[in-house]
Amino acid sequence: MVLTDLGYPLTEADIRNLCGHTSLGMRLNQISDGLKDIPVMVEYHSAWSIDALFDAIRAGTAPVVGIDLRLVEGIFAFHAVVVVDVTAEQVRVLDPRYPKGPRQIGLGTFESAWTAAGCEAVIFLPEPMRLAL
Amino acid sequence: MGSTMENREKQVSLAQAPPLAIPDAESARRLVGRWLVTNIGDALYPAEPTFVEESFSWDVPVWFSTAADPMTALVADIYVNAATGAFLGRPTREDLIERLHLITSQGE
Numbered sequence: 001m002v003l004t005d006l007g008y009p010l011t012e013a014d015i016r017n018l019c020g021h022t023s024l025g026m027r028l029n030q031i032s033d034g035l036k037d038i039p040v041m042v043e044y045h046s047a048w049s050i051d052a053l054f055d056a057i058r059a060g061t062a063p064v065v066g067i068d069l070r071l072v073e074g075i076f077a078f079h080a081v082v083v084v085d086v087t088a089e090q091v092r093v094l095d096p097r098y099p100k101g102p103r104q105i106g107l108g109t110f111e112s113a114w115t116a117a118g119c120e121a122v123i124f125l126p127e128p129m130r131l132a133l
Numbered sequence: 134m135g136s137t138m139e140n141r142e143k144q145v146s147l148a149q150a151p152p153l154a155i156p157d158a159e160s161a162r163r164l165v166g167r168w169l170v171t172n173i174g175d176a177l178y179p180a181e182p183t184f185v186e187e188s189f190s191w192d193v194p195v196w197f198s199t200a201a202d203p204m205t206a207l208v209a210d211i212y213v214n215a216a217t218g219a220f221l222g223r224p225t226r227e228d229l230i231e232r233l234h235l236i237t238s239q240g241e
Contacts, residue, residue: 023233024226025176025199046171066170069200077198078166078175097200118167 010038012096028066028080028120041125046118050111053121054086061123062094068116072109078117154218158182161191161213169195173226177208190214190221197233206236 010018019026019034032042045052056063062082069075081093084102091110092102105113155161161182169177178198182191195209208229212221224232 022174022230023176023237024197024229025174027171027174029171066175068166075200075203076178076180076196077200077203078170078178079200080175116163116166118170120170 025078026080028064028122031064031122043123043125045121045123048119048121050114053083053114056121056123057083057086061125063121063123065114065121066117067110067113069113071113071116072105153215155191155213155215158184158191161193161215164213164218165193165195165211168220168223173229177229178204179211180204180207182213184215185212188212188214188221189216195229197236206233208232208236 015031015034016026020030029044029046032044035042048056053063053065062084064080064082066078066080069077069079079095079097081095083091083093085092086107089107090104091107092104093110094102155164158181162179165179165182169175169179176197176199178196180194180196182193184190185192191213193211193213194207195211196204197206197208198204209224209232211223213219214221
């Protein structure tokens with residue numbers, strides 16, 4: 001979804017192939033290398049605070065983040081979602097398991113789930129935006 | 134009098150004891166979870182750790198587990214020293230891939 005918005009409509013399978021997906025899953029820190037031939041700026045962050053993440057969302061990026069589903073819906077698994085909006089109480093995310101549209105997660109629950117999954121975030125920026133930041 | 138001094142000495146030594154790096158099961162799970170997502174892959178998940186008194190470590194079972202197929206197979210146990218947070222031996226990515234292939238081929 002994020003790459004499509006930037007003009008590069010890759011499928012989920014394309015991204016997995018490019019980014020070293022194996023039977024053990026994928027790592028968000030591989031995305032930058034995997035997409036190096038696509039002219040977008042990919043930034044990987046693993047030391048952001050929750051406030052830094054929310055600032056990035058409010059700045060118009062849609063970060064891909066890992067979350068621990070155990071803390072959201074009781075499923076023992078890590079999962080990646082795209083965060084599209086944050087309000088005082090809710091975080092709206094695009095989850096490939098819910099193709100009909102964004103789902104909402106309570107702010108505290110999201111923070112716990114994101115922290116438990118290692119506080120990782122990947123943002124995609126077009127070149128002009130990178131220069132502006 | 135003597136016992137009061139003894140108590141004070143005990144308090145001082147307790148106050149100087151360094152905190153445990155991994156004091157509880159949730160900390161152990163988070164440490165292993167972070168290692169898994171940054172070094173191995175997001176299809177592995179740390180289940181409930183148990184404390185092993187003999188080695189003063191946490192035993193964290195690692196499962197092949199995805200949102201679509203949660204807790205499919207136990208692939209490894211990872212041990213973390215409770216005092217220092219150091220991993221006491223852990224499988225490599227290649228080890229884990231091999232184990233997972235072995236488990237899935239046995240299930241076919």
